[in-house]
Amino acid sequence: MKSVGIIGIGDMGSGIAKNLIANGFTVTGLDLDPDRMKAFTAMGGTAATSPADVARASQAVFVMVMTGDQAKSVLFGGEGLVEHLPQGAAVILSATIKPREAREIGKAMAGSGIHLIDTPVSGGFPGAQGGTLTMMAAAPDVVLDRFAPVLQAVSANIHRVGTQPGEGQTVKACLQSLIGAQFSATFEAAALAAKAGVPGQVLLDVFSTSSAGCGVVNNALEKIIDRQFEGTGSHINTMHKDLTISMSLGEELGVPLHTAASAMQVFHAGRTRYPNGDNWVCTRVIEEIVGAELHRDPKS
Structure with missing residues (x-):
């Protein structure tokens, strides 16, 4: 074959x-x-x-x-x-x-x-x-x-x-509900650090060596502090679509998905404000609200 x-x-x-x-x-x-x-x-x-x-x-x-x-x-x-x-x-x-x-x-x-x-x-x-x-x-x-x-x-x-058929997609819907929540929490933590004056590199060093560190969080934070919001191969449309699938399955089965629903709204805001951006561009929406940006080097 x-x-x-x-x-x-x-x-x-x-x-x-x-x-x-x-x-x-x-x-x-x-x-x-x-x-x-x-x-x-x-x-x-x-x-x-x-x-x-x-x-x-x-x-x-x-x-x-x-x-x-x-x-x-x-x-x-x-x-x-x-x-x-x-x-x-x-x-x-x-x-x-x-x-x-x-x-x-x-x-x-x-x-x-x-x-x-x-x-x-x-x-x-x-x-x-x-x-x-x-x-x-x-x-x-x-x-x-x-x-x-x-x-x-x-x-x-x-x-x-x-x-x-459908059993693979069901597992993926469960996975994306978790990944969406990890993303949105990372975006909010990044904006919180920016407003508090914490350098991006410090946040990455701590997060990546803590129990919260994982591929999803570390990669997202890397992109945020280097201000790489487009062209990274993770267009926001895909994750936005995946979260709609997770939410649809939750509605079909009568399962409350409070955290995934919050993530859905974060991605909806990001997609509306920056339709050509990648997942991490959601951070920019929150940064614009608080008036601060997270950079790897605070002088950049």
Whole structure:
């Protein structure tokens, strides 16, 4: 199994493609952005003009789009993946969508002879580019065993979280509710330190060596104190969308998500004020309210 496809070659998909190619796979890809397609072919990928073209050249296809509707649009219809993939091939749903949307996709694919691996990922831009993503994979063991080499090419941790469509997305929704809360707390702590006159480097040194330190907090604080609010590979739209999924699942199940709801509002404010920014730009909204900025060096 050496022919793999990918649809969606943005910040995350480009890293997946890069690592598949580095591991010896022939990769056929599709994205609506011409610049992304140029970068993809420059790294050794083969450009396609439709999902059907990707399907005909592949034994497994990663779907790394933004929404459930986008996933359905590339999977179904006359030019969709499901219609043109060979029997026994797999759709690897690595996009983060609503669990019910993944279940709907699974139901629509039933009887097609095409496997569905529901496996959203975590690790962000660095994980995608470094091939160290965490996968929350839901599919029968026999399917995951068969396609393990493809998954292992892009992931350092593959967790088998279930066997049915939607189970991977459910775990991801729980994870994003936590990550959203970690982000928003970091943004507020950064603004508090700025107003109090604490240097950014001091805050990073303390946070990163304390029990609160973790990849999410440390990376966010690094970006804040270096004032890197755009182009870091973590666009605010993605986390904002993920939090809406978490909140939707909480509403569906009747689970109160007080902290995730607060994080949702922080990200909503950041996205409204700075629509082109990355996650950490939410800090700027709070800084503007308090009239202080956190820099690595207070003199900068």
